[in-house]
Structure formats: C-alpha cells, structure tokens
Amino acid sequence: MFNISFYFLILKTFDTAVLVNKLGVHLQAFRLKKFEIPYEEIESIILHRLEKRSKKASILLGIGGIAICGFVAYIAVGKGDWNVPILLISLLPLLLFAERKQRTQFRDLNTQLYIKTRHKKWYEWTPYYSLVTDEASAEELKSSIERHCEGI
Secondary structure, three states: OHHHHHHHHHHHHHOOEEEEOOOEEEEEEEOOEEEEEEHHHEEEEEEEEOOOOOHHHHHHHHHHHHHHHHHHHHHHHHHOOOHHHHHHHHHHHHHHHHHHHHHHHOOOOOEEEEEEEOOOOOOOOOOEEEEEEOHHHHHHHHHHHHHHHHOO
C-alpha cells in the first residue's frame, strides 16, 4: 500500500501541464490539483537556473548510498528481518522508471520558473508558484505570460 502511493505521486508529477491563454495561467496537476492564476494576480516572473551537482557532492552521495546499503544488508543478514530490504527493493522499479522518464522525455530540467502573485491566500506559505523545466520552455513560458500581462 505504501508503494502504491509513491507510484501515484510520481505519475501525477510527470503528468503536469501549463496552459497560457487569454484568461490566465492554468496549472494542471500542480500540487495534485488544478489552478488558475489570472493575469491581474501575477506580480512578477523570475527565472532561476539550477546548478549541477559538484563532483564532491556526488562522491558524498555515493558514500552515503553505500553506507545505507551496508546497513540494510546488516539488518537483513544479521537480524533476520527481511521486511525493510523487500520494501526498498520494491521501490527500485519506481526509481528507475522516474529516472528514465526524466532523461528521455524531459531533457535537462535545469531552470526553475517562479510566478509571484499579488495576494497570498491565508493557507499558503508563500505567494510563489514554482515550476522546474528546461531552459527553452521556461523562457517561452515567461515571454508568453509577460506578453499577456502587458495587454492588461
């Protein structure tokens, strides 16, 4: 049951869409629900380029991964508890699927697009909506939103 919720979350995350039309910006399956941001509410649009992981950070992540694998092996062999390794092994197809889908369909996700709204709702932490996409798509979305905002 635990893995089914992860599979659903990953599939919904990859199934997002952004529509820019004369009414506003429509974010579908964003935070697992549908949004519409009218152009009157948009205060600014900011592009932020995400940095690639450094070699030092990659080495540290590799060492951490090896340590976790060693700990799981200790639990499985030393304690005789196979529930944790079986749970982690069942997550492996999800991780491989997500990585393959990101590399083939989404090219290089290296740019974050922030849409700042004028009025933050009481239940939101910040007035920003954030999208991670490739640089060309982010530039196209930004110019399209700015073009529609100028018309108001």
